[in-house]
Amino acid sequence: MAEHPEASQQEEQPGDPSPELFDPKTMRKSKPGFKRLFLTISVLLSFLSGVPFFLKSIEIYRSPIPFTEMDTLSNSIDSHPLIFSCRFHVVFVDFDSREVSVDKLAFSVLENMRKLSSSENVCGSCGNNYSVSVTIESGGDCKESGDVEAAKLWKCGRIKEGNLEEMLKDDERFDEYLNEVLGGDEEGSGKVYRVVVVSKDEEIRAVVGKNRHAWIVGRVSEVDEAVEMVAEVFVKFFVNGGTRNGSIHSEFMPVGADGRIVLSFNLLNADPRDWVYDWNFQEIDEILLAPIIRTLAPLANISTESQVLYHTPMSSFANWDKEKESYIFRTKDLPFFVNSNEWHLDTSIAAGGRSNILQFVVYVPSANECPLMLQLPNGEISMTNGFISPMWGGVVVWNPPRCARDSGGSHLRKKISPQDLEKVFEVFLGQLRQIFGLNSGSLYHDASTTFTLLSTGKGFTEWEMDFLSRQHTCYNLLQCGTTLGSLSRLVQSLPRMIIKDEIGKQVKFSLEAAKVARSNASYGISDASAVSSREARILAEDAFFHPSMMSVSYYSFEHCFAVYSPFFLPVSMHIILAVLREFRRYKQESAKHRAWRVIDSRNA
Amino acid sequence: MKSPLVLMLMLLLYTHIQPTQSSTTMHTNNWAVLVCTSRFWFNYRHMANTLSLYRTVKRLGIPDERIILMLADDMACNARNKYPAQVFNNENHMLNLYGDNVEVDYRGYEVTTENFFRVLMGRHESAVPRSKRLLSDEGSHILLYMTGHGGDEFLKFQDSEELQSHDLADAVKQMKEKRRFKELLIMVDTCQAATLFSQLQSPGVLAIGSSKKGENSYSHHLDSDVGVSVVDRFTYYTLAFFERLNIYANASLNSLFTSYNPNYLMSTAYYRTDLYQRKLEEVPVTNFFGSVMETIHTDSAYNVFPMKDSRANNIKILLEQSVDDLIRNVTSSDEKQQSAEPSTIPGKCPYTNVWNVINKRMEKIKDVDNIVNGGFALIFLTAVIFSWLTQ
Numbered sequence: 005m006a007e008h009p010e011a012s013q014q015e016e017q018p019g020d021p022s023p024e025l026f027d028p029k030t031m032r033k034s035k036p037g038f039k040r041l042f043l044t045i046s047v048l049l050s051f052l053s054g055v056p057f058f059l060k061s062i063e064i065y066r067s068p069i070p071f072t073e074m075d076t077l078s079n080s081i082d083s084h085p086l087i088f089s090c091r092f093h094v095v096f097v098d099f100d101s102r103e104v105s106v107d108k109l110a111f112s113v114l115e116n117m118r119k120l121s122s123s124e125n126v127c128g129s130c131g132n133n134y135s136v137s138v139t140i141e142s143g144g145d146c147k148e149s150g151d152v153e154a155a156k157l158w159k160c161g162r163i164k165e166g167n168l169e170e171m172l173k174d175d176e177r178f179d180e181y182l183n184e185v186l187g188g189d190e191e192g193s194g195k196v197y198r199v200v201v202v203s204k205d206e207e208i209r210a211v212v213g214k215n216r217h218a219w220i221v222g223r224v225s226e227v228d229e230a231v232e233m234v235a236e237v238f239v240k241f242f243v244n245g246g247t248r249n250g251s252i253h254s255e256f257m258p259v260g261a262d263g264r265i266v267l268s269f270n271l272l273n274a275d276p277r278d279w280v281y282d283w284n285f286q287e288i289d290e291i292l293l294a295p296i297i298r299t300l301a302p303l304a305n306i307s308t309e310s311q312v313l314y315h316t317p318m319s320s321f322a323n324w325d326k327e328k329e330s331y332i333f334r335t336k337d338l339p340f341f342v343n344s345n346e347w348h349l350d351t352s353i354a355a356g357g358r359s360n361i362l363q364f365v366v367y368v369p370s371a372n373e374c375p376l377m378l379q380l381p382n383g384e385i386s387m388t389n390g391f392i393s394p395m396w397g398g399v400v401v402w403n404p405p406r407c408a409r410d411s412g413g414s415h416l417r418k419k420i421s422p423q424d425l426e427k428v429f430e431v432f433l434g435q436l437r438q439i440f441g442l443n444s445g446s447l448y449h450d451a452s453t454t455f456t457l458l459s460t461g462k463g464f465t466e467w468e469m470d471f472l473s474r475q476h477t478c479y480n481l482l483q484c485g486t487t488l489g490s491l492s493r494l495v496q497s498l499p500r501m502i503i504k505d506e507i508g509k510q511v512k513f514s515l516e517a518a519k520v521a522r523s524n525a526s527y528g529i530s531d532a533s534a535v536s537s538r539e540a541r542i543l544a545e546d547a548f549f550h551p552s553m554m555s556v557s558y559y560s561f562e563h564c565f566a567v568y569s570p571f572f573l574p575v576s577m578h579i580i581l582a583v584l585r586e587f588r589r590y591k592q593e594s595a596k597h598r599a600w601r602v603i604d605s606r607n608a
Numbered sequence: 609m610k611s612p613l614v615l616m617l618m619l620l621l622y623t624h625i626q627p628t629q630s631s632t633t634m635h636t637n638n639w640a641v642l643v644c645t646s647r648f649w650f651n652y653r654h655m656a657n658t659l660s661l662y663r664t665v666k667r668l669g670i671p672d673e674r675i676i677l678m679l680a681d682d683m684a685c686n687a688r689n690k691y692p693a694q695v696f697n698n699e700n701h702m703l704n705l706y707g708d709n710v711e712v713d714y715r716g717y718e719v720t721t722e723n724f725f726r727v728l729m730g731r732h733e734s735a736v737p738r739s740k741r742l743l744s745d746e747g748s749h750i751l752l753y754m755t756g757h758g759g760d761e762f763l764k765f766q767d768s769e770e771l772q773s774h775d776l777a778d779a780v781k782q783m784k785e786k787r788r789f790k791e792l793l794i795m796v797d798t799c800q801a802a803t804l805f806s807q808l809q810s811p812g813v814l815a816i817g818s819s820k821k822g823e824n825s826y827s828h829h830l831d832s833d834v835g836v837s838v839v840d841r842f843t844y845y846t847l848a849f850f851e852r853l854n855i856y857a858n859a860s861l862n863s864l865f866t867s868y869n870p871n872y873l874m875s876t877a878y879y880r881t882d883l884y885q886r887k888l889e890e891v892p893v894t895n896f897f898g899s900v901m902e903t904i905h906t907d908s909a910y911n912v913f914p915m916k917d918s919r920a921n922n923i924k925i926l927l928e929q930s931v932d933d934l935i936r937n938v939t940s941s942d943e944k945q946q947s948a949e950p951s952t953i954p955g956k957c958p959y960t961n962v963w964n965v966i967n968k969r970m971e972k973i974k975d976v977d978n979i980v981n982g983g984f985a986l987i988f989l990t991a992v993i994f995s996w997l998t999q
Contacts, residue, residue, distance in 0.1 A: 255634055255747065292912065338903035344671025345709065350739070357732060357741050380905065390906045395636060395745070398906065430909040437910055444910040461912050490785040548786065551733045554725060 025607070031600035036593035044583045051579060062564065064500050067508030071492045073515055078489035085127035086478050089135070089528040090243065091196045092117075094234050096140045097168075098203045104227055106149030110138045112228070116235030121243065126251045128478030130243050172202065172221055175458060179213035195470065195528065197242040199234045208233075210453055212241050214460040216467050233453060240450070245471030246443055246457070252475045255394045256441035259304040259476065260360035261483075261545040263538045267293075268363050268397075269310040269432075270349055271420075275370030276314040279404060283366075283420045285310040292429050296436070296463035302531040303476050303538070309352055319343035322373050328385065330375040330403075338378075338391050341399065358545065362439060363397035364432050366420075368404065375403035388431045398435030400428055433463055441475075442468055473530035477521055480537035484518055487544040494553075500560060507547045514543035633790055636747030638899045640665045640675045643724060645756030645765045647680035652836040653827050655683045656697040657755045657797060657843040659705035664850045665751070666709075669899035676727055676742055678714040680766060690834060697839045697847070699831040713740050721769050728779045730788065746787035751795070751896045755843065758798030760821060761806065777807035784810040791884070793861075793896045797842045799824045802878040814884040816865060818842035819875035826874045841873045850897065861895075862888035 026033075094113060114136045125131060139160070140147045146160035171178045182200065200219040208222030210233060218237045224230040244250035259265055271283055289308060297306045320340040322331040333341070342365075349363045369376040378386040378401065390400035402424065420428070434444040442464075448455040458465070464472065488511065495503060517540035524533035642665075644658035662677055684693050684706045695706040714723055726732050727742050744750060757764045763771040783789055794815040796804050801817030808815065818825040818840070827837035828844040839847075849867050853859060865888065868877035881888060894900060973979065 253634075255636060335903075335905060338905070339901045340669075341903075342901060344669075344673070344899075345666065350673040352738070355738060357734065357736060357738060357743075378905070386905060388906045388909055391903045392906055393901045393903050396901065400906075426913055427909070430911055430913070431906060433910040433912065434908055435906050438904065438906060443907075445908045446911065459911050463910070463912070487786070490782075493785070494782065549731050551726070551731050553731060554722060554729075 025603055026600070030596055031603070032593060032596040033600055035597055036590055038590075041586045041590050044579070044586045048579050048583050051576065062568070064502055066495075066501075066503040067505045069492065069495055069503060069508055069511055070515065071496060074488040074492040074511065077515060077518055078485035081481050081485035085125050086481060086522065086525050087125060087129065087131035088474050088525050088530060088533075089133075090130035091528070092134055092136045092238050092242070093196050093198045094136070094138045095198065095200045096138070096203075096230070097142075097200060099140055099142055099201075099227070104140075106138050106140055106147045109140075109227070109231065110136045110149050112231050113138065113235055113238075116232055117239050117243075120235055120239040122250070126249075127482070128474040129250055134238075168202070172204070172219075175211050175213075175456065178219065179211075179215070179217065179458060182213065182217045182219070183215045195466075195530075197238060197467065199237050201230050201234065208453070209456065210237065211456045211458065212237065212465075212467070214458050214465045216242070216470075218242075236450065236453070237455070240448075241455070241457075242467050242470075245468055245475075246448065247441060247471075252441035252472075252479075254479065256439065257476065257479050258360050258362060258395055258439050259538070260356075261358040261541070261549075262356055263542045264305045264307070264356065264359040266352055266355040266359055266361045267306060267308045267436075268349065268352055268361055269308065270347075270363060270365045271310075271312045272316040272347065272365055272367050273312070273314045274317045274368060274373075278371035278374075279368070280314070280417050281368050281404065281420055282312060282417050283425055284422070287422075288425055288429055292426075292433070295461055296433070299462040299464050299469060302469075302473060302534045307354065309354065311351065313348065316347050316367075317343060317370065318367065319345075322376055325379075328377065330377045331369075331373045332377055332379045334379050335381055335391075341391075342393075358549070360395070361397075362436075364435065365397065365399045366428055367399060367401045369401065371407065374407040376401050377403075388434065390431050390435060392435045392438050394439060398432065398439070400431050400435075402428055437464070440472060442472070470530045473534035474525075477525060477530065477533045477537040480534075480541040481518060481521060484514060484537070484540040484544040487541075487548050488514065491544070491548045494548075501553060504550070504552050507550050507553070510543045510547035510550075514540045514547065517543065633747045634902070635749060635790060635895070636745060636902065637674060638670050638749050638751070638896060639742060639744050639789075640670050640751045640753070641678075641727065641742065642675065643678045643719070643752075643754045643756075644680060645719065645754060645763055645771070647682055647766050649683070649686055649688050650836055651756070652683050652695075652834070653839050654755045655679055655681070656695055656705060656838050657840050658753070659695055659710065660697045660839065660843060660847050661753050662710070663703075663705060664847060665897055668850070668853070668894065668897050670897075671899070672709075672711045673739065674899070675711075676714070676740070677710075677712050678719045678724065678727075679712050680719055681712055681715040688835070696831065696834065697844075699829060699833065699838065701833075711739075717766070719766055721765050721771050721775070724765075724771070725775070725779050729782050730786070742788070744788050747790050748788070749791045749793070749896050750789045751793050753795045753797075754804075755797040755840065758796070758800055758804060760800050761803045763796075763798060763804055771804075773804050773807045776804060777809060780808055780810050780813060784812065791895070795846075797825060797840050801825065802880075805880065808880075808883060811883050811885065814861075814879070814881060816877060816879035818873065818877055820878045823875040841875075842868070842877060845869075845872065850893075853893065859893050860889050861891045861893055864893055 092113075094109070096109075114134055117134055117136070118132060121129075121132070138149050141160065148160075171181055182198075195216055197216045198218070200217065201224060202219065202221045203224050204221055206222055208220065208224065210218070210220045212218040218241065220230065220233055220237070224233075240246065269285060271281065273280055289310075293308055297308070300306055318341050320333060320337040322333040322337075324330075325332045347365075349365070350361070352361055355361050367376075376389075378389050378391070380386055388400065389402070390398055392398040402420070404418075405421075405424075437444050446457055446459060448457055491511070495501065517536045521533045521537035521540060524530075524536060640662075642658050642662055644654050646654040658677070658679055662675065665675065666672070683689060684695050691701075693706060694704045697703065697705055714727075727740070730742060732741055742750075754763060761773040765771055780792065783792075790812060792813045794805055794808075794813065796802075796815070796817040798804070798818065800819055800821050800823065802820045804817065805813075805815040819842075826841050828839045828841045829837065831838045845868055846864070849859075849864055865877070865879050870876050
């Protein structure tokens with residue numbers, strides 16, 4: 005910038021006190037102007053005023069995520085295992101009510117139950133605080149105790165209306181009778197598990213029904229003995245679901261992360277040159293599978309598929325056994341049975357990315373390994389000829405009748421007979437239950453007693469479904485908690501990663517669903533809590549696995565700097581330098597002016 | 609944004625809540641992710657490496673559905689390939705690696721660092737098919753094999769991108785957080801391979817690289833017929849080890865790791881075991897390279913049809929049950945429909961009431977077509993009559 009030449013062209017003015025004292029280099033007569041300073045500062049200010057807008061425009065959009073809530077949820081799920089409230093009711097029929105008091109009976113049932121159940125609080129169990137109520141019916145009398153609400157649901161005296169003797173002969177009929185006539189209205193208030201003890205002069209029998217009833221019939225002379233058996237029924241079946249320790253291991257939780265299971269049924273013809281078998285899958289799907297899928301609806305959204313495959317040999321070896329006149333494969337060959345190279349089972353197009361596919365395979369052996377039997381380690385031949393692999397599915401080996409020796413040409417397509425197909429599907433049903441962690445025998449042998457378990461066309465009895473719902477609620481909430489915890493840690497560790505709105509919404513709904521599930525659990529409504537816990541887990545997994553959260557593409561600070569500095573750095577450097585220079589100049593000029601003023605005032 | 613105190617608290621909580629799950633979960637299945645990060649003809653040996661390992665892992669039992677194979681796949685049908693559709697890993701040409709049943713999941717330009725991380729972390733778009741996803745669970749053992757050109761703390765992807773060691777460590781950390789594996793074995797066959805896993809911190813990870821920092825990894829031999837080197841030394845000696853094994857064998861990982869001779873490899877095969885809890889002598893190689901299914905015998909079937917002779921009755925019972933359910937569903941939906949119809953509220957606007965009644969009647973009409981036809985006929989008739997009248 006050109007220097008103002010005013011200092012050098014200062015004219016002699018009349019009245020100037022001492023021209024020789026005036027030094028144009030260090031003094032000036034007039035005040036320095038503001039124009040230049042004002043100009044440069046205004047340019048700088050306009051840049052600075054644009055900075056907030058600029059920062060807003062390059063702001064990383066992060067949808068607000070409730071980190072504290074997510075962490076509290078995962079902590080509380082870990083520290084306070086979920087406990088359901090269960091109610092139990094015992095009915096003693098034809099007992100002498102003068103001998104024992106109802107309250108004492110309730111107390112002793114409770115004591116026995118506490119002895120049988122484990123001391124620690126297993127997640128998804130009924131806890132230790134059981135609520136037990138007892139009713140004694142004898143003659144026309146009816147005494148009640150304990151939790152009066154549960155006892156009130158039992159309509160006193162109605163059991164005598166029907167012909168008890170007749171009905172006790174047929175288990176199924178008695179179960180129906182108990183459920184329809186005597187079950188009462190159970191809507192909305194949670195479910196009650198009931199055992200009816202009938203004293204008769206015959207062998208003791210204990211039967212567990214299809215709904216939530218069980219009965220013990222026989223020479224139950226000692227009340228203590230009856231109480232023990234009742235407590236066993238309550239704890240072993242209604243609380244623990246028929247499993248040994250009342251909790252299901254995580255490898256028996258086949259529901260996929262999006263709450264769906266695909267059941268894929270495959271008929272494998274090992275060598276179609278020997279024989280080709282087909283099946284009528286449609287019919288058995290409608291008759292057998294549809295009710296089961298409806299029953300399992302609170303736990304998972306299930307769909308079915310089926311296919312028939314050819315040229316699918318197994319990859320293990322079988323030896324001819326002369327005694328049993330069949331080819332034998334052993335349990336140690338089972339891990340190598342599934343020949344994944346030739347068995348193209350994974351052809352599902354309907355299954356989503358996070359669903360779980362369970363493969364159910366019917367293996368029809370070829371002529372040179374027919375009949376094929378499975379031998380157990382103790383030497384016996386297996387009744388079912390099948391095995392499962394947890395989380396994968398199950399295999400059943402079906403041998404053609406008489407190895408198709410008598411029938412005609414091998415090029416005819418034969419159909420598996422309906423009876424055989426039914427038997428195979430019953431084994432599949434047993435395998436499905438095994439994959440869910442339940443046993444399938446109709447008799448349960450204990451140290452002292454043998455319990456008969458009734459089976460139902462729906463595949464799972466009500467008390468089994470209650471147990472599964474409780475366990476699945478527990479598992480889903482645990483998974484939801486850990487997933488949300490991981491998500492919160494991930495999002496907080498990457499402050500510059502974009503978080504979309506969708507993720508925030510999914511987290512919010514997941515937290516709400518988890519809350520609903522826990523409140524339902526405290527009321528004892530196990531199927532509603534299973535549904536909402538499944539929702540919570542699905543939403544948490546969707547939020548965590550959202551495809552937009554790829555840390556490779558997040559906007560690091562170095563990247564941001566490298567992109568924007570070529571635009572702003574050179575210009576801002578110039579502007580700031582100009583401001584500084586003008587400021588310095590202004591200071592200098594005003595110092596000069598002050599110096600002149602001093603001299604002027606001294607002289608004047 | 610958060611105060612440092614809260615951050616400290618959260619850090620404490622984080623370290624507190626980390627559950628030790630690797631001891632309690634069971635080993636359920638094995639997965640293999642095999643990645644070849646090079647393309648172009650002169651990198652023939654990298655693709656041969658990956659395909660050889662693919663073949664080995666399949667032979668030892670891991671099925672295609674549990675193998676993710678990422679290859680640039682431009683060798684077999686390359687214009688410079690003297691043996692079209694054939695890929696060899698030895699100059700004796702005894703084995704055609706591309707022969708039968710090779711299922712490549714990510715090929716060509718799909719092999720990118722982004723896709724690689726999506727596979728590892730499971731964050732795919734919803735349309736990605738199951739065969740391209742790593743569907744492991746918390747009991748899976750994963751074998752991750754990477755080969756190509758690499759350097760200090762990086763691996764070159766398809767000649768245009770880089771995979772950094774801290775990105776890999778981050779991905780493994782997220783996998784562990786989400787419990788996508790029980791144990792992970794990383795094998796890297798590149799130059800300065802050991803630097804790629806130097807930043808790993810997650811427990812349960814075992815890693816072996818073909819060379820240390822500052823060393824190169826060399827190819828094994830040149831096939832003068834094909835014209836390029838066909839296999840790398842590290843992979844060659846790994847395959848030699850596995851050719852001696854079969855599906856029932858139980859050699860340990862320690863024997864594999866100590867079988868590498870630095871003189872033959874011309875580099876030091878460095879492995880890190882500080883993040884891995886088990887002793888290498890006790891871990892069989894089939895824990896990672898083979899596949900053993902856990903099987904349980906089915907003791908009993910579930911008898912839904914108890915009486916065999918009255919099968920027809922049983923089917924009828926079941927059918928009736930299902931029909932009952934259906935009827936119940938239908939009636940409940942009918943009731944819902946009826947209650948959803950607008951009811952005529954007495955006293956309110958009579959016009960609305962009349963209109964509602966008309967609407968209801970109109971909705972109940974089944975034969976709309978006939979009425980419309982009748983309407984047209986009426987119009988036509990009226991037009992004819994009036995035009996005749998006005999004549």
